[in-house]
Amino acid sequence: MLVGNTGGIFGEGRWSLKQRFSVAIGTAILVALVTMYGVRLMGKAATFHFLERNHMELALRIDAALNRVEQAARNAGDTHIDTISGQLGEARQLAVRADNEVFGFEQQLLRLLGFGPLIDLPQKDIADVDGMLAIISASPTRSGPMPVELAQQLRPGMDAMMENSMAFAPLTADAASFIKISVFAVSALCSLLLVATAFALRRRTLGPLAIAIEAAERVASGDLTGHMKVVGRDEAAALMNALHNMNESLSRLVNDARQDSGLIAESASTVRQQSEAGSDKVRYQSDAVAAISSTIEELATSIASVADRADEVRNLSDESLAVSRDGWRNMELRRRKHSCATPARFPH
Structure with a gap:
């Protein structure tokens, strides 16, 4: 008995092959998207x-x-105000780029994961740099060598900028390490899910097809005694059910053919016996016909002989009649002669 089970990870036959392939394709797309996002x-x-x-x-x-x-x-x-202003402008651009590097939902996600300071530091650094640039803009001396008074005014902002930079480095390292581990973990999980989906799809598709092929080969070899137990309602189960119905139909057809061949053999035997009996009757009738033919031939010979004798009798009869007529004529003539010779007597 061949058993075909099309259930498993996709349910006991509740998922069609189209749905399973859709799940597999969706899983592959999910893995690709997760991998791409992880790379990002x-x-x-x-x-x-x-x-x-x-x-x-x-x-x-x-x-x-x-x-x-x-x-x-x-x-x-050698320290000029323009040089310091340019360097502060570059630092501000770096802070702005860091602030705009990730999307808004990614910033919210990082905050939920405990990396809020990493998101807030670029904005704080932008504010500190803007404060120092504002001090330079408000200074009477906006170019040339930097005076000590201006440097002292910039010191609090510079200390805050250094503090931001020093704090940003470990936060960035921690976030990068977390992202790396998370990406590898999620990628590995998605890869396992993809492999499991592919394995389940292969098992739930190729397994029933292998059973169906085996059943078809058994039918092709003339073995109709196999029985398939179909479990499931997907396309593979429908194929196996169709093969099962075909096997049952062929088995009934063969049994009916055997019964019909037995009846035909009995009918042929009866016809043969009747033919032999008919042959005996024909043979007997042929002998009877031959005997009748012989009798008819003898009868024809007898009739011919009787006809010849009848002709002889008729000739003899004619001769006898002629003789009789001649004798009667002679007697009549004699009687007349005798009558003429005797005188007539008249009464008195």
Whole structure:
């Protein structure tokens, strides 16, 4: 007995092959999307590292320049206000880019995951840099070497900028590590789901088809004794059910043919017996016809002989009649002669 079960991970035959393939394709698309999004997040993490390092480099350069001005170092005159303003502008651009690097829903997700400071730091840094640029814009001296008073006014903002940069580095490293682990974990889970879906689809599709092929080969070899127990209501189950019905129909057809062949054999035997009996009767009738033919021939011979004798009798009769007529004529003549010779007598 062949048993075909089309259930399993997709339910006991409640899912059609079209639905199963749709689930498999959907799973593959989901895995591809998750992988692509994971690659995007890892790319964003690398971008955050790049922005953090560049921001740290600018912050260190600006801090070193302000330190030289504040300490009235020998080369403090090389620190120009325009240079500091340009570097602050670059730092602000890096902070703005970091703030706009991820989408709004991604920022909310990172906040839910505990990375709120990583999202807030770029905005805070933008505010600190804007404050220092505002101080420079409000300063009487907007170009040339930076005076000590301006450097001292910029120091609180610079310390805040350094603090932001120093805090951004570990937050970025933690977020990048978390994203990397999460991406690998989700990708592995999705890959396992895809493999499980493919395996289940292969099992629930190729398994019943293999049973159906085996059943078809048994029918082709003339073995109609097999029985298939179909479980499920999908296309594979419908195919196996059709093969089962075909097997049953062929079995009934063969049984009917055997019964009909038996009846035909009995009828042929009866016809043969009747034919033999008819042959005997024909043979007997042929002998009877031959005997009748012989009798008819003898009768014809006898009739011919009788006809010949009848002719002889008729000739003899004619001769006898002629003789009789001649004798009667002679007697009549004699009687007349005698009458003429005797005298007549008259009464008195």
